[in-house]
Amino acid sequence: MKIKTIGFIPLRKDSKGIPGKNKKKLLGRPLFSWALTEAIFSNLDEVYVFTDDEEIISYIGKNYSWSKKVKTLKRSPENASDTASTESAMLEFSGLIDHNYDIFCLLQATSPLTQRDHINQALQALQKEGKDAVVSVVRTHRFIWSEDGKSINYDYTKRPRRQDFEGLLIENGSIYATHKKALLESGNRLSGNIGIIEMPEDTLTEIDSETDWQIIEQLLISRFKGEKKPQQIKHLILDVDGVFTDGRIVYNAEGEFSKTFDMRDGMGLEIIRQHNVNVMVMTSENSETVAQRMKKLKISDVFLGVKDKFSFLENLRNERNLSPQEIAYIGDDVNDMANMLRVGWSFCPSNATKPIKQIADITLNNASAQGAIREACEFIINYNLRFNDL
Structure with missing residues (x-):
């Protein structure tokens, strides 16, 4: 029994x-x-x-x-x-x-x-x-x-x-x-x-x-x-507001109307997937605008309305048998903090909040919606080169 x-x-x-x-x-x-x-x-x-x-x-x-x-x-x-x-x-x-x-x-x-x-x-x-x-x-x-x-x-x-x-x-x-x-x-x-x-x-x-x-x-x-230990990055997880966008939202009478995205970031994500890095999006907001943008970028792993991102990532790792060290994460505010500490590499845009800059492995030179994601993608691609002969 x-x-x-x-x-x-x-x-x-x-x-x-x-x-x-x-x-x-x-x-x-x-x-x-x-x-x-x-x-x-x-x-x-x-x-x-x-x-x-x-x-x-x-x-x-x-x-x-x-x-x-x-x-x-x-x-x-x-x-x-x-x-x-x-x-x-x-x-x-x-x-x-x-x-x-x-x-x-x-x-x-x-x-x-x-x-x-x-x-x-x-x-x-x-x-x-x-x-x-x-x-x-x-x-x-x-x-x-x-x-x-x-x-x-x-x-x-x-x-x-x-x-x-x-x-x-x-x-x-x-x-x-x-x-x-x-x-x-x-x-x-x-x-x-x-x-x-x-x-x-x-x-x-x-x-x-x-x-x-x-x-x-x-x-x-x-x-x-x-x-944290050096390991090839196989997965990149991104927050949305303040990472893909500059954090601002335009509202009309019906609610959320628009967000601004950077086309260079989209190209960076396309290139990094060609280097066998899976891209995932995890955001606390439940936004149709975001869902449509990710569909356009052909990102299938899109998780909306996630408030406790740490526990959600732990469950995702458990289901897919992922090592924290093979994950990179880009965030900009305190609800990303635990995940940024948990993964192998963490990045934040140059305009991220001060607490995030203090714990991020790398503060990017570019701001959100101004090429920060593209910059992080280029870093990961170059970083992964050191594992090619292993």
């Missing part, structure tokens, strides 16, 4: 430390979407977002329809208050779905550094190591003291070198997994024979303040940049 595993992400509409925290954009994406995306691509069978925020429920319904795993459930006002415990939300939720699961995995949106492999490690510990519950921890090499001046985790008279010091394991608030029986009997996320999974030390930071937010953002940028 197959064991059913579910992920549970509790979100509250109100947040005292950082107002609207769960919806605030971290690298251009709502905070909660980082944990949600990793849960989707983990070995969990279903992932529930449990919230009292109708805006989040609507956002998920519109932007994650490509995944059958994702579900939302309305959280009661009583269990979304400042005084309500996470355990009370877990038990309320469990009753609402008639306890239809075997393993319950609590994931925290305030831990956006959590990765799918960490979730899988927790599930494995429960299923193969015979644990009743599992908690994620990090190993800190800090020296801990009590308030009454006592050293807790070392002998201060024999201060160890860092390389000789095992350190101390600390909960990082990221993952708590438990069997249904243990949860319902104890009413707690942890009980019985508890196992641990050790996560990297940088995952100790949880977002509770604006300072935490800034630290996490830099850690994510550093992680993505550290994963």
Whole structure:
């Protein structure tokens, strides 16, 4: 009999430390979407977002329809208050779905550094190591003291070198997994024979303040940049507004009337496809003007109305077995930021926003709708020459 595993992400509409925290954009994406995306691509069978925020429920319904795993459930006002415990939300939720699961995995949106492999490690510990519950921890090499001046985790008279010091394991608030029986009997996320999974030390930071937010953002940028490796570019993904166009839209009484495109960009895309680079378009707008222009350019991979571009690209990569390193991306604003960090090469026009220029691998000399795409195509064609003899 197959064991059913579910992920549970509790979100509250109100947040005292950082107002609207769960919806605030971290690298251009709502905070909660980082944990949600990793849960989707983990070995969990279903992932529930449990919230009292109708805006989040609507956002998920519109932007994650490509995944059958994702579900939302309305959280009661009583269990979304400042005084309500996470355990009370877990038990309320469990009753609402008639306890239809075997393993319950609590994931925290305030831990956006959590990765799918960490979730899988927790599930494995429960299923193969015979644990009743599992908690994620990090190993800190800090020296801990009590308030009454006592050293807790070392002998201060024999201060160890860092390389000789095992350190101390600390909960990082990221993952708590438990069997249904243990949860319902104890009413707690942890009980019985508890196992641990050790996560990297940088995952100790949880977002509770604006300072935490800034630290996490830099850690994510550093992680993505550290994963970039040289590889032949086989796919080019482009945003539309501010990349194909100058970002301006002409409206009439019926709505969107026109956008301005550069013919040189169209020729650049035609040439790059002749060099076996597949071209894709991904935009948050659902524009008939864009659809018609891409049809004219004979681009078949056109994805309109994509708000969470990062999760959409992760799903596309998964379906087509694409390596991030073989993808180039051209964007101009913060909703492109996560994808630009994720792929092998990222470009932005000379008139892109400042945050994008700070993370782009290359800021192009040309502006959007003034040959920026053509310039990027020429770079990719020349870059790929170094792989011809491999």
